[in-house]
Amino acid sequence: MTFDWNWNTAWDVLPILLAAFLQVTLVVTVVSTAIAAVLGLIIAMLRRSVPKPVDAVLKFAVDFIRMTPIVVQLLLVFYTFTNLDAITCGIIVFGIHYSTYMAEVYRAGIDAVPAGQWEATTALSMPKGRTWSAVIIPQALRATVPALGNYAISMFKDTPFLIIIGLVELVQAGLVYGGNTFRYTEALTLVGIIFLAASYPTSLLIGRLEKRLAFSY
Amino acid sequence: MPSATDNTPAIRFENVEKRFGDNVVLKDLNFSVAKGDRVTLIGPSGSGKTTILRLVMTLEELSDGYIFVDGDPLTYEKRDGKRVALKEKHRNEIRKRIGMVFQQFNLFPNMTVIENIIEAPVHVLGMSKADAKEKARGLLKQVGLADKADQHPLELSGGQQQRVAIARALAMDPDILLLDEVTSALDPEIVGEVLGVLRKIAETTDITMLIVTHEMQFAKDVSNRVLMFDGGRIVEEDTPEVIFSNPKHERTKKFLHAIV
Numbered sequence: 022m023t024f025d026w027n028w029n030t031a032w033d034v035l036p037i038l039l040a041a042f043l044q045v046t047l048v049v050t051v052v053s054t055a056i057a058a059v060l061g062l063i064i065a066m067l068r069r070s071v072p073k074p075v076d077a078v079l080k081f082a083v084d085f086i087r088m089t090p091i092v093v094q095l096l097l098v099f100y101t102f103t104n105l106d107a108i109t110c111g112i113i114v115f116g117i118h119y120s121t122y123m124a125e126v127y128r129a130g131i132d133a134v135p136a137g138q139w140e141a142t143t144a145l146s147m148p149k150g151r152t153w154s155a156v157i158i159p160q161a162l163r164a165t166v167p168a169l170g171n172y173a174i175s176m177f178k179d180t181p182f183l184i185i186i187g188l189v190e191l192v193q194a195g196l197v198y199g200g201n202t203f204r205y206t207e208a209l210t211l212v213g214i215i216f217l218a219a220s221y222p223t224s225l226l227i228g229r230l231e232k233r234l235a236f237s238y
Numbered sequence: 239m240p241s242a243t244d245n246t247p248a249i250r251f252e253n254v255e256k257r258f259g260d261n262v263v264l265k266d267l268n269f270s271v272a273k274g275d276r277v278t279l280i281g282p283s284g285s286g287k288t289t290i291l292r293l294v295m296t297l298e299e300l301s302d303g304y305i306f307v308d309g310d311p312l313t314y315e316k317r318d319g320k321r322v323a324l325k326e327k328h329r330n331e332i333r334k335r336i337g338m339v340f341q342q343f344n345l346f347p348n349m350t351v352i353e354n355i356i357e358a359p360v361h362v363l364g365m366s367k368a369d370a371k372e373k374a375r376g377l378l379k380q381v382g383l384a385d386k387a388d389q390h391p392l393e394l395s396g397g398q399q400q401r402v403a404i405a406r407a408l409a410m411d412p413d414i415l416l417l418d419e420v421t422s423a424l425d426p427e428i429v430g431e432v433l434g435v436l437r438k439i440a441e442t443t444d445i446t447m448l449i450v451t452h453e454m455q456f457a458k459d460v461s462n463r464v465l466m467f468d469g470g471r472i473v474e475e476d477t478p479e480v481i482f483s484n485p486k487h488e489r490t491k492k493f494l495h496a497i498v
Contacts, residue, residue, distance in 0.1 A: 140297050141344035145358035145410065146334045155357065159348040 030207040034198045038211055041194030046180045047219075049111050049190070054173045056116030061123030065131055066153060068124070086121045092182050094118060099186040111183045119176050126168040130161035163234040170227030174220045191215060246309040248273045248414055248446040249294060254303035256289055256470075263289050264470040267303070271463075273413075276440060276447040278457040278478070281467030282493060287450045291416045294448065295338045296329055307332050308413065334362065337412030341419040343399045345391035345406070351378070352387040355406045363410070370409070377405040381435045397428035401435055408439070415439075417449045421456075429453065436460065452497065458482055466490045 064083065068076050086094070091114065099110045134157050142152040181192040189197065195212040199205035247270035256264040264286045271277050279287040292298045293305060296313060302321075305312040312332050314321050345354050355377060356370035365373075378384050381401040383394075391399050400420055407415060417436070421429040433456045440447065440460045451457055457464060457478060464481040466474040466489070474487040485491050 135342075135344075137340060137342050137344035138346065140295075140340065141346070143297055143333070144295055144336075144338040144340075144344075144407070146330050146362045147358060148330075148361070151361050155361070156346050156348070160346075163348075 025206065027204065027207060030202070030204045031211060034195070034204075034208045035211060037198055038191060038194050038208065038215060041189055042191045042215055042219075045108065045111075045183065045188050045190040046177070049108065049115055049180055049183065050173070050177045052112050053115035053119065053176060056112070057119035057123050057172070057176070058169060060116065060120035062127050062158070064120060064124035065127035068128060069131060070149075083121045083124060086118060087125075091115070091118050091179060092185055095182060095186050107183075107186045107188045110186060111180075111188060115176055115179070119172055122172050123169055126165045126172070127161060129168075130163075130165035131157060133164050134160045166234055167227055167231050170224070170230070174223055177220055177223075178216065244273060246273070247271055247306070248275065248308060249448065250306040250309075251290075252304040252306070254293070254305065255301045256286070256293060256298065257301045262470060264293075267470070267472070269465065269472060269475075271446060271448060273308075273446055274444045275463060276449065276461040277463045277465060278449045278451060278461040279465050279467055280451075280454075280457065280481075280493070281473075285467040286470040287467055288418055291338065291418050291448060291450055294414070295336060295416055296333055307335060334410065335413045336416065337407035337410055337414070338416040338418065339400070339403050339407050339420045341422050343391070343396070343403045343423070345399055345403055347390065347392050350388050350390055351383070351394070351402050354391065354402060355409045358406075359409050374405070374409060377408055378402075380408075380438070381405050382431070395428065396424045397431045400424065400432050404432075404435060404439070412445065414446045414448065417447060417451065419450050419452065421451065421453055454482060454494070454497070466493065468493075 064079065068079055071079070094114050094117075095111065098114050099105070099107065102110065105113070138156055138160065139152070142156055147156070180190050183190045184193045191212055192209075195205075195208035198208045250270040251267050254264055254267040255262070263284075267286075267290075279290060281287055289298060293300060294307075294312070300313055304314050304316070304321075310332055311324060313329055314323055316322075345351075346357070349357065352371060352374050355374040356365075356367065359365040359370040359373065360367055375384065375387065378387055381404055383398060383401055383405070386394060386398065386402070391402065394402065400423075404420075420436070421432055424432065433453060436456070437460060439445070447460070449457065449461060461478055464476060464478050465472050466481065466485075466487065468489050474481065474485060474490045476486075480486075481490065482494065485494060
């Protein structure tokens with residue numbers, strides 16, 4: 022076995038990979054993370070506010086989505102809603118799938134806010150909306166940012182599943198290049214490096230954000 | 239002090255019962271607190287004192303009976319002989335007249351001291367930010383923390399946090415102030431600074447106060463009435479002079495003997 026590295030090939034494939042990364046991988050990750058973060062918070066807040074039977078229905082729906090593979094969900098949505106283009110389908114499925122994970126993270130964060138904080142908002146006659154936005158969510162977020170960030174990175178690393186609905190994301194772009202030129206090594210090595218180059222700084226950023234949100238003034 | 243013309247009690251309990259599961263904490267409780275009264279509730283732990291404050295603040299749901307605040311039903315009312323739960327909107331209107339200071343302070347750690355104090359005046363009473371801030375600064379001065387406005391609660395000592403909590407409750411101009419063991423979480427040497435602030439408020443305002451405390455000297459100084467509780471019932475009530483120096487009931491004697 023020989024390891025044969027050609028710099029010319031590497032320079033040749035890099036722009037192709039970066040284009041696929043920016044147009045598909047990054048777009049899906051960023052938009053889906055935003056959807057998951059907002060939808061997850063809404064689910065977590067609803068689960069605290071609705072009557073028990075409604076909560077049971079929500080819990081079932083959340084568990085159902087969490088306990089089935091994202092590949093199955095991608096295929097199901099893609100072949101059911103045929104009017105959706107692949108990238109929209111990917112964004113929706115990734116956003117909803119990860120919102121169920123993030124909802125659990127938010128729920129833990131909300132549960133960690135001491136009962137005394139809720140009682141203080143009652144004693145001050147604060148309306149529900151203001152209680153959530155000014156008191157509960159800011160305190161709940163502080164504990165949840167690292168876990169949310171990790172799910173965003175984990176989603177990023179799940180994006181190669183998009184291949185199954187025909188999207189040419191980063192990995193598929195590498196495979197296509199390899200298939201045409203028989204030079205897989207350069208293409209797939211660069212794929213790995215691009216993944217690392219994006220997720221490592223993100224994890225550092227999350228660490229800094231976590232410090233900034235802490236109440237250790 | 240209380241106006242002599244208005245005889246409607248600030249707080250009235252009518253046949254109040256509170257159960258937690260099978261555990262009956264308060265049973266058929268009747269008492270009232272006149273406007274401007276400072277009533278201290280004493281008794282062993284588990285006797286239901288804190289539950290009474292929490293019921294008035296609507297932090298607990300009544301199991302049976304009624305509570306009236308200045309004559310208005312708080313959470314339930316009698317309608318055609320039936321006991322009917324009042325809507326959240328109504329409860330919230332009555333709740334605005336009541337302030338509470340907690341054992342654990344319960345300040346919002348994500349806000350500065352002054353943000354804690356202006357939160358409800360601005361977002362509940364609709365006061366302008368500038369007015370609320372001016373008022374907050376006055377209150378902070380009153381509790382001796384004028385220089386702490388822009389700090390965060392967790393930067394302050396327990397005694398300072400509790401004084402901020404008092405200012406926060408007062409910022410709503412409550413008719414009734416509930417004090418729930420406000421010095422129990424504090425180091426003994428800083429209990430005095432908090433009680434000093436409360437004494438001053440008691441002297442300079444006519445706010446009705448319902449107090450649960452283990453500080454008997456404070457109860458003696460501030461309150462004009464003491465209710466001794468045991469097993470969810472009032473076993474004795476009188477002026478602090480009588481209760482603390484010449485209690486009639488055996489249970490009161492035993493309790494006071496044990497804690498002094």
